[in-house]
Amino acid sequence: MxxxxxxxxxxxxxxxxxxxxxxxxxxxxxxxxxxxAPAEEAEAPRGAAGGPPGGPPGQGRETTVVLAPLEERAYTLVLRTVGSAVSLRRSEVIATEAGEVVEAALQANRLVEKGDVLLRLDDRTEQLALESARANRDQAQATVTRYQGLHQDGSAVVTDVALSEAEVALRLAEVEVGLAEVALEDRTVVAPISGRLGLSDVTVGDRLSNGDAIVTIDDSATLLATFEVPERSIGLLAEGKPVLVTTPTYEGRVFEGTITSYDSRLDSVTRSATVRAQIDNAEGLLLSGMTFTIRMTEETAPLPVVPATAITWDRSGAGIWVAEDGRTSRVPVTVRYRDGDQVWIETDAPVGAQVVTEGASKLRDGAQVTTADAGKGSGA
Known part of the structure; x- marks a missing residue:
């Protein structure tokens, strides 16, 4: 019990x-x-959405969303990279003769014109050699003149062979004079181009050897920038395409340039192409060797653009919800570009279609929707 x-x-x-x-x-x-309780009342809680029990979710009630027409807009492709620049015309002056420096005009940053004297080497030996060559030439010239006079008078003393030999000796003497003049000129080093001198350690009294570096000259009116472009941005390259250049030295200042050439193949390691662009530097503000930030832009053809909140994801990929006659359907999209909260896409949805921009995560195919403005109006 x-x-x-x-x-x-x-x-x-x-x-x-x-x-x-x-x-x-x-x-x-x-x-x-x-x-x-009546069967109808018992079933009422199940049909709170207004539809038959067990029906597809979202078909028995309206979901409040925000709609906006699908628009097209061009996207601006922007490529930013870093490069360095050198003077388009530059030269390194090298000694071609050995000797002691007796005169130098190598002040750093001095502007020189092509042909200006940069330094002179001791040329006493070359001057003496030139004087000797000139004397031999004068003697040979006198011999030829005498032989020609005798030959014209019909003298048998000067044969044709003797006259010919005298003329050859004169030509050789003239060549010796020319060689001596060139050797004397080589003792004077002149600027091969116009531009600005760099730093030089050569001073009067130094002894130079053949091949020694004397000074650099840069004509910086135009700079040649070299930079790398990744494989994905090769489509932006074209000769004559403008580029925008900035440098931390001149904050807020933008310099313009144009692409002059680019490599025909990609680097096997970096998967990038080398590009060269000329930069106008008529004001002389930029220096050879500076590092630059280079920017290239290009607008695409108009593409559909939606807010990022309109994109939803499922197993099939990205998509947007399009509303028509109060019901929604999901349309697949391919995302092309992003910029902030805007997304450029490829889709079969027509331009002007009503796209759900807010509330898309709550939707199912065939769901009934109403706009937030419509809901406020009905409540009033």
Whole structure:
């Protein structure tokens, strides 16, 4: 008897705990209450969405969303890279003769014109050699003149062979004079181009050897910038395409240039192409060797553009929801570009279609939607 009482009490405790946690079952409540609710009322909670029980979610009620027409707009492709520049025309002056420097005009940053004297080497030996060559030439000239006079008078003393030999000797003497003049000129070093001198360690009294560096000259009116472009941006390259150049030295200042050439192949390691562009530096503000930030831009053909909140993702990829006659359908898209909260896409949805820009994550195919403005109007 005691076991039966304990069993009954245990069942009562379990029933009470169940009713507290999960509520009283509907059938039990109807028995206790003595009434039976109509079938229609019993089914009403299941159809709270306004549709048949068990129907597709979202078809029985309207979801408030924000709609906007699908627009097209060009996207501006921007490539930023870093490069360095050298003078388009530059020269390193090298000694072609050995000797002691007796005169130098190598002040750094001095502007020189092509042909200006930069330094002179000791040329006393070359001057003496030139004087000797000139004397030999004069003597040979006198011999030829005498032989020609005798030959014209019909003298048998000067034969044709003797006259011919004298003329050859004169030509050789003239060549010796020319060689001596060139050797003397080589003792004077002149600027091969116009430009600005760099730093030089050569001073008067130094002795130079053949091949020694004397000074550099840069004509910086135009700079030649070299930079790398990644493989994905090769389509931006074209000869004559403008580039915008900036440098930390002149904050906020933009210099213009144009692409002059680019490599015909990609680097096998970096997968990039080397590009060269000329930069106008008529004001002389930029120096050879500077590092620059280079920017190239190009506008694409118009593409559909939507806010980032309009893009949803599922197993098939990205898509947007398009509303028509109050119902939505999902249209696949391919994302092309992003800029902030705007996304440029490729899609079969027509321009002007109403796209769900807010609330898209709550939608299902065929869901009924209403706009936020429409909801406010109905509430008034």
């Amino acid at each position: 005691k076991k039966l009482i304990v069993l009954i009490l245990s069942l009562g405790v379990l029933a009470g705990a169940y009713s507290i946690a999960f509520g009283v079952p509907e059938q039990v409540a109807q028995i206790w209450g003595g009434t039976s």
